[in-house]
Amino acid sequence: MSATFKAFVVDKKEAGFTAAFKDITQTDLPPGEVLIKVAYSSVNYKDGLASIPEGKIVRNYPFVPGIDLAGVVVESSEAGFKPGDEVIVTSYALGVSHFGGFSEYARVKAEWVVPLPSGLTLKEAMALGTAGFTAALAVHKLVYNGLTPQHGPVLITGATGGLGSIAISILKNLGYTVAASTGQQSEHDYLKALGADDILPREETSAESNRPLDKDRWAGCVDAVGGATLAYLLRTTSYGGSIASCGNTGGVNVNTTVFPFILRGINLLGIDSANCPMALRRTIWEHLASDYKPKHLLDLVGHEAPFEELPQALAAILKGGVRGRTIIKIAAL
Numbered sequence: 085m086s087a088t089f090k091a092f093v094v095d096k097k098e099a100g101f102t103a104a105f106k107d108i109t110q111t112d113l114p115p116g117e118v119l120i121k122v123a124y125s126s127v128n129y130k131d132g133l134a135s136i137p138e139g140k141i142v143r144n145y146p147f148v149p150g151i152d153l154a155g156v157v158v159e160s161s162e163a164g165f166k167p168g169d170e171v172i173v174t175s176y177a178l179g180v181s182h183f184g185g186f187s188e189y190a191r192v193k194a195e196w197v198v199p200l201p202s203g204l205t206l207k208e209a210m211a212l213g214t215a216g217f218t219a220a221l222a223v224h225k226l227v228y229n230g231l232t233p234q235h236g237p238v239l240i241t242g243a244t245g246g247l248g249s250i251a252i253s254i255l256k257n258l259g260y261t262v263a264a265s266t267g268q269q270s271e272h273d274y275l276k277a278l279g280a281d282d283i284l285p286r287e288e289t290s291a292e293s294n295r296p297l298d299k300d301r302w303a304g305c306v307d308a309v310g311g312a313t314l315a316y317l318l319r320t321t322s323y324g325g326s327i328a329s330c331g332n333t334g335g336v337n338v339n340t341t342v343f344p345f346i347l348r349g350i351n352l353l354g355i356d357s358a359n360c361p362m363a364l365r366r367t368i369w370e371h372l373a374s375d376y377k378p379k380h381l382l383d384l385v386g387h388e389a390p391f392e393e394l395p396q397a398l399a400a401i402l403k404g405g406v407r408g409r410t411i412i413k414i415a416a417l
């Protein structure tokens with residue numbers, strides 16, 4: 085196919101940095117076994133960083149960002165996939181060092197491709213995207229480490245963001261009592277509609293303290309914020325509880341002591357979506373299509389924007405304050 089198609093291309097030259105829609109062809113795409121017509125992508129914080137010169141995400145220019153895509157296989161040299169298959173691709177090098185989802189066509193490695201599970205549409209898969217996948221991986225690990233609804237409330241930080249919103253919904257589905265921490269007073273009704281039983285102000289969950297331990301409150305935590313918030317969670321998680329550390333919107337340095345670990349037996353669980361092994365990845369997507377599937381995925385959490393509005397959506401996630409997830413409609417199938 086020599087016809088051109090539309091892609092959002094970032095470039096860095098001596099003349100400066102550009103981020104703009106361009107017409108490209110299949111010969112511009114990187115090698116891979118599977119060619120996909122992209123129906124939807126989504127906007128993650130990492131994509132915002134990839135769209136600015138100081139973002140430190142993109143390694144080589146010119147480049148097509150987009151760490152999430154869902155679409156239909158056009159060609160595959162790998163027997164596991166055939167034209168017409170509906171698929172999801174997230175993680176690995178996608179949108180970081182391999183052209184990503186902000187393009188009407190993408191060519192990717194077969195080992196990165198997940199068949200769309202029954203129970204999800206392509207649009208729903210992108211309402212979830214990397215943020216939803218990471219929230220689900222965090223919940224899966226908390227449960228694997230012994231968390232049950234009987235142990236007590238679970239606290240979600242960065243609650244109105246994509247990861248936080250979906251974590252609330254999943255835990256509510258599974259019967260947990262959920263507390264949500266947010267910096268946004270205006271979004272309490274949204275968090276309650278998702279299933280939050282209790283809402284804490286961000287000031288409380290990011291307060292610094294010299295005390296090694298505070299009153300124990302949480303059986304488990306999903307932390308999208310890091311920094312002083314993760315230190316707070318370590319001080320306040322109950323005996324034997326677990327914290328899934330997922331993000332760093334509030335900072336990367338954590339001021340803590342060994343006491344939460346040696347006096348309360350706290351588990352600090354690291355969550356990485358990018359290199360999650362494929363067998364576990366498929367298990368997580370199956371959960372997202374069934375028992376974990378958020379009840380309000382398209383009516384509350386995900387909002388669709390056309391491809392043309394991608395630059396504004398990228399700027400918005402960098403500015404902060406975006407509720408839930410932005411789905412980008414790339415092309416009609």
Ligand SMILES: NC(=O)c1ccc[n+]([C@@H]2O[C@H](COP(=O)([O-])OP(=O)(O)OC[C@H]3O[C@@H](n4cnc5c(N)ncnc54)[C@H](OP(=O)(O)O)[C@@H]3O)[C@@H](O)[C@H]2O)c1
Nearest residue numbers: 215218242243244245246247266267331332333334356357
């Ligand atoms: N480990 C992984 O594999 C993985 C995968 C995906 C994402 N992540 C990371 O997880 C984090 C959340 O991702 P996301 O997609 O949910 O991002 P997002 O939609 O931008 O949400 C982040 C939320 O964090 C809160 N927040 C923002 N700035 C803050 C600050 N200065 N201090 C405290 N809270 C702040 C806000 O929630 P409130 O306004 O409600 O407080 C915001 O909505 C990011 O750091 C992202 O890079 C990690």
